[in-house]
Amino acid sequence: xxxxxxxxxxxxxxxxxxxxxxxxxxxxxxxxxxxxxxxxxxxxxxxxxxxxxxxxxxxxxxxxxxxxxxxxxxxxxxxxxxxxxxxxxxxxxxxxxxxxxxxxxxxxxxxxxxxxxxxxxxxxxxxxxxxxxxxxxxxxxxxxxxxxxxxxxxxxx
Amino acid sequence: xxxxxxxxxxxxxxxxxxxxxxxxxxxxxxxxxxxxxxxxxxxxxxxxxxxxxxxxxxxxxxxxxxxxxxxxxxxxxxxxxxxxxxxxxxxxxxxxxxxxxxxxxxxxxxxxxxxxxxxxxxxxxxxxxxxxxxxxxxxxxxxxxxxxxxxxxxxxxxxxxxxxxxxxxxxxxxxxxxxxxxxxxxxxxxxxxxxxxxxxxxxxxxxxxxxxxxxxxxxxxxxxxxxxxxxxxxxxxxxxxxxxxxxxxxxxxxxxxxxxxxxxxxxxxxxxxxxxxxxxxxxxxxxxxxxxxxxxxxxxxxxxxxxxxxxxxxxxxxxxxxxxxxxxxxxxxxxxxxxxxxxxxxxxxxxxxxxxxxxxxxxxxxxxxxxxxxxxxxxxxxxxxxxxxxxxxxxxxxxxxxxxxxxxxxxxxxxxxxxxxxxxxxxxxxxxxxxxxxxxxxxxxxxxxxxx
Numbered sequence: 001x002x003x004x005x006x007x008x009x010x011x012x013x014x015x016x017x018x019x020x021x022x023x024x025x026x027x028x029x030x031x032x033x034x035x036x037x038x039x040x041x042x043x044x045x046x047x048x049x050x051x052x053x054x055x056x057x058x059x060x061x062x063x064x065x066x067x068x069x070x071x072x073x074x075x076x077x078x079x080x081x082x083x084x085x086x087x088x089x090x091x092x093x094x095x096x097x098x099x100x101x102x103x104x105x106x107x108x109x110x111x112x113x114x115x116x117x118x119x120x121x122x123x124x125x126x127x128x129x130x131x132x133x134x135x136x137x138x139x140x141x142x143x144x145x146x147x148x149x150x151x152x153x154x155x156x157x
Numbered sequence: 158x159x160x161x162x163x164x165x166x167x168x169x170x171x172x173x174x175x176x177x178x179x180x181x182x183x184x185x186x187x188x189x190x191x192x193x194x195x196x197x198x199x200x201x202x203x204x205x206x207x208x209x210x211x212x213x214x215x216x217x218x219x220x221x222x223x224x225x226x227x228x229x230x231x232x233x234x235x236x237x238x239x240x241x242x243x244x245x246x247x248x249x250x251x252x253x254x255x256x257x258x259x260x261x262x263x264x265x266x267x268x269x270x271x272x273x274x275x276x277x278x279x280x281x282x283x284x285x286x287x288x289x290x291x292x293x294x295x296x297x298x299x300x301x302x303x304x305x306x307x308x309x310x311x312x313x314x315x316x317x318x319x320x321x322x323x324x325x326x327x328x329x330x331x332x333x334x335x336x337x338x339x340x341x342x343x344x345x346x347x348x349x350x351x352x353x354x355x356x357x358x359x360x361x362x363x364x365x366x367x368x369x370x371x372x373x374x375x376x377x378x379x380x381x382x383x384x385x386x387x388x389x390x391x392x393x394x395x396x397x398x399x400x401x402x403x404x405x406x407x408x409x410x411x412x413x414x415x416x417x418x419x420x421x422x423x424x425x426x427x428x429x430x431x432x433x434x435x436x437x438x439x440x441x442x443x444x445x446x447x448x449x450x451x452x453x454x455x456x457x458x459x460x461x462x463x464x465x466x467x468x469x470x471x472x473x474x475x476x477x478x479x480x481x482x483x484x485x486x487x488x489x490x491x492x493x494x495x496x497x498x499x500x501x502x503x504x505x506x507x508x509x510x511x512x513x514x515x516x517x518x519x520x521x522x523x524x525x526x527x528x529x530x531x532x533x534x535x536x537x538x539x540x541x542x543x544x545x546x547x548x549x550x551x552x553x554x555x556x557x558x559x560x561x562x563x564x565x566x567x568x569x570x571x572x573x574x575x576x577x578x579x580x581x582x583x584x585x586x587x588x589x590x591x592x593x594x595x596x597x598x599x600x601x602x603x604x605x606x607x608x609x
Contacts, residue, residue, distance in 0.1 A: 019273075019317040021228075021357055025339040028322060032278075059339070066341040066499075067322030069278045081279075085240045086442055087400035087475055089489055123325065123493055124240035124442075125279045128400035128473065129407040138281035 003044035005052065009033050013052060023053040027063050031070050040071045068122075076111045076118030078156050081135040084121050087128035092145075096132050097121060099146045103153060117153075160410045161386075161394050162370050163251055170286070172293045175254040181299065183373030187262045188308040190376075195266040199372065201380030203392045207244075208234055208328070208365030209441070209470045210546075211391065211459045214372075220352035221267040221360050230361040231269040231314075232337060233260060233369055235276040236321055236328035239441035240493060241473030244396035245366040247408050249276070249283040252370065253290035257316065259369035261299065262376055264314040267362050271315055274366075275333050278322040291316055325497035329545045330363040332499065343501050344545035367396055388414030388458035395472045397457065399425040402432070402478040413458035420457065421476055432478040436562065440470020442490050443550030445557035449479070466557075484569050487558050488516040494551035505548040508539040512555050519566075525573035525591060529559050529566055 005013065016029035030053060034045040041064050050057040064070045080100060084093040097119075101107060104117050111118040127133040130142025134149060141152060168174045175181075187195050200215030221229060233256075237245045248256055264272050276284050294300045298307040305313050319337050321327050327336045331345035334356050355361020371393055375383045384392045391413045397420055400406045404426030411420065417439060421427065428434060434449035439457065445467040447455065455465045462469050477486065495509040515532055518524050536552035543549075559566055572592040596604045 019319075020337075020339075022338065025337060027339040028320065028336070031322070032320065055339075062341050063339065067278070067324050069323035084489070085493060086438075086486055086489055087241055087406075089485070090401045090475075090477060090481065122279075122323075123496060124238060126237050126243040126246055126277065128241055128243045128475075129398060131400055131406065135279065140282070 003034075003038060003042065003048050005033070005048060006037065009037055010052065017053065024055050024059060026053055027055060027060055028067070031060070031064060031067075035070060040074045042072070074111065074115070075120075077116050078118075078136050080117060080119045080153075081122040081125070082119065083123070083125050083127070083131070083133050083135075085124040087124070088132040091131045093132040095146060096134065096144050096149050099149055100134075100153065103150060116156075158394075158412065159386075161374050161383075162255070162367060162396060163247055163408070163410050169252050170250065170254070170290065172254055172290070172297060175252075179377065180254055181258055181373075183375070183377035184258050184261050184299075185308060187265055187376045188310040188312070192266050192268065195262065195376065198380045199266070199375060202375045202383035203380075203390070204368065204371055204375060204383065205391055205459065206365055207367035207371075207395065207471070209239070209443075209468075211469060214364065214368055217352070217362060217364070218263070218267050220350070221362055222352075225268050227359045228271065228357075229267055229269040230356040230359055231260065231264050231267060231272045232330075232333060232356065232361060232363045233272065233274040233366055234328060234330065234333060234363055235274055235280075235366040236325075236333060237280075237366075237471075238277055238325040238328050238497075239443065239471050239473060240490075241398065241400055241438060241441045241475045242471035243398045243400075244408050244472065246280060246283055247396065248366055248370050249280070249287045253287050254294065255373055256287075256366060256370045257290060257294050257299070259372035260316060261304070261314065262372050263362070263364060263369055265310075265312050267360075268312075269314060269362070271317070273317055273319045273337050273356075275319045275321060275327065275337060277327075278320050281320075284318055284320055288318055291318070324499075325493075326499045326545070326547060329547065332545065333363060334361065341499075343499050344547075346544055387412035388456065388461065390460050391458040391469075395457065395469075397424075398471075398473045399476065400473070401476040402428050402434075402481070403476050404429055411457075414456045414461065417452050417455045417457055417474070420474065421452075425474075425476075428476065428478050430478075432480065434476060435479045435481050435565075436477040436483060436486075436558075438473075438475040438477075438554075439467050441473040442475065442493065443546075443553060444468045444470040445553050446561065448561050449477075483558060483562050483565050484516070484520060487554060488513070488520055490554045491516050491551070494547065498547060498551065502543040502548065504539045504542040505551060508535050508548075509551045511535055512551070516555075519569050522569075524570040526567060526570050527573045528570060529563065533559050 013030050017026040030049045046060045050060050082097040108121050132144050133142045196218045204214045205211045235245045324342045326332045327342040329344045332342040336342045351361040394410050397409045409424045436446050438446045459469045491513040495513045498505045498509045500506045536556040539548045540552040
């Protein structure tokens with residue numbers, strides 16, 4: 001199974017490449033674009049990034065394995081990130097984490113059978129003033145309660 | 158009180174509104190000054206870095222080579238991953254143009270033609286907001302080659318956002334540079350310092366987002382004006398992010414030197430249920446915690462906090478009420494640093510793991526009081542023995558939390574004593590027993606009940 005970037009994404013990578021004096025620096029942007037197109041960063045995606053940017057495959061692998069926001073296995077359509085760091089913990093972060101786990105019947109870094117939801121316990125996301133918080137894909141939801149979280153889950157189809 | 162970084166002006170994220178309210182006056186003035194004079198003015202203002210270390214910004218800029226033989230870079234640190242700090246996000250959202258104006262002035266002062274704003278990957282929506290603001294400034298001729306005409310100068314710079322991908326360590330300046338270069342975020346050994354050998358081996362300056370956002374007002378109003386605000390040795394305002402057990406958590410811009418109790422009780426609305434405060438971490442999770450009964454009279458500026466036994470860090474104030482289980486808090490903090498250690502230096506990679514394991518043992522009810530000493534010992538063996546400051550950041554909460562709240566932690570462990578007992582094989586060897594296993598009676602004297 002081979003992976004190829006779409007024309008549009010190739011252009012985006014080319015744009016990212018122009019920001020830097022070396023092509024290696026564009027690897028992080030390319031990984032995001034690959035993850036967006038493919039859902040996760042498989043070995044084929046890494047090979048394609050290495051080919052497009054002309055950088056060693058090992059360098060791409062090094063980046064993908066270092067940063068936690070790159071996923072090497074498929075995540076749900078809605079990737080739910082729950083902060084349990086101190087500020088959120090003090091205001092009930094773990095209760096919310098448990099409530100979501102119970103509701104979806106999955107544990108940390110697991111995906112529901114229908115592929116719709118995945119859940120990740122994350123470190124501080126910089127929303128301590130709105131603690132406890134969760135993020136679904138790129139969107140922040142602050143000042144959460146168990147009820148509000150379950151309501152949000154219901155609304156996601 | 159005048160707010161410098163986040164003024165109460167509605168729609169300030171609109172470029173026209175920003176310009177109507179004195180925007181780009183600082184940049185215009187800067188381009189009529191020489192580079193040296195801009196740096197001199199910032200030095201005079203006493204502006205110190207807002208990212209945690211509190212280094213003098215003007216002095217940092219002056220380390221950049223005066224004659225340019227290689228490209229110069231400015232990297233703006235918006236990684237903001239320190240638990241308890243959430244200030245830079247407010248700047249991206251509410252006052253992005255002042256940040257961009259500050260970048261223009263700083264880039265001019267250090268002759269950087271390329272600027273990277275490093276923003277953590279989770280801030281996707283705020284990256285979009287800032288990119289919109291950058292695009293608007295390109296259109297208006299404030300950035301790129303057009304700025305030569307706009308500001309009547311021979312200098313121009315380009316500004317790019319580099320999106321991080323979820324690594325706390327990339328907030329460390331040299332790890333941040335590796336990340337911009339597209340590598341794993343490993344901190345570099347210093348020296349050489351970034352001003353000599355930074356991005357791609359070229360002279361680079363790294364400043365925090367909040368630091369840079371202060372610059373336009375300093376140039377517009379003069380360094381002396383800025384130096385007169387707040388604490389004399391650490392002037393200006395700070396964005397204090399208050400979180401945890403307070404009624405009104407949020408970001409409050411206040412002059413340095415404001416009383417910690419004033420921030421907690423007057424601005425953040427006090428503690429819910431009027432409970433007492435057990436512990437306050439004044440500058441983000443890596444700073445030494447203060448006991449609730451010792452915060453009276455503590456002022457929030459670098460020197461006053463140092464005297465009080467902590468540090469200003471990023472100004473992220475975490476408040477914990479009297480019912481907080483500090484063991485849970487410390488375990489969570491240790492888990493964080495274990496998770497975020499990049500693995501480069503042995504003391505940090507191994508030590509953070511051991512500290513978490515020992516704390517988990519205590520949490521499981523199997524800890525003894527000697528474990529507390531062991532924790533402090535491990536922490537002291539990490540501190541100062543690593544390439545970057547993450548080692549210290551991991552060690553301080555453990556060391557100071559246990560030292561300052563020993564009474565609290567003793568409750569979670571079995572007391573253990575070391576008494577010299579005559580041993581038939583090694584007559585003077587010291588042996589260790591838990592207090593429960595020692596029975597003292599007048600009839601039998603001291604008896605030991607051994608489990609194994």
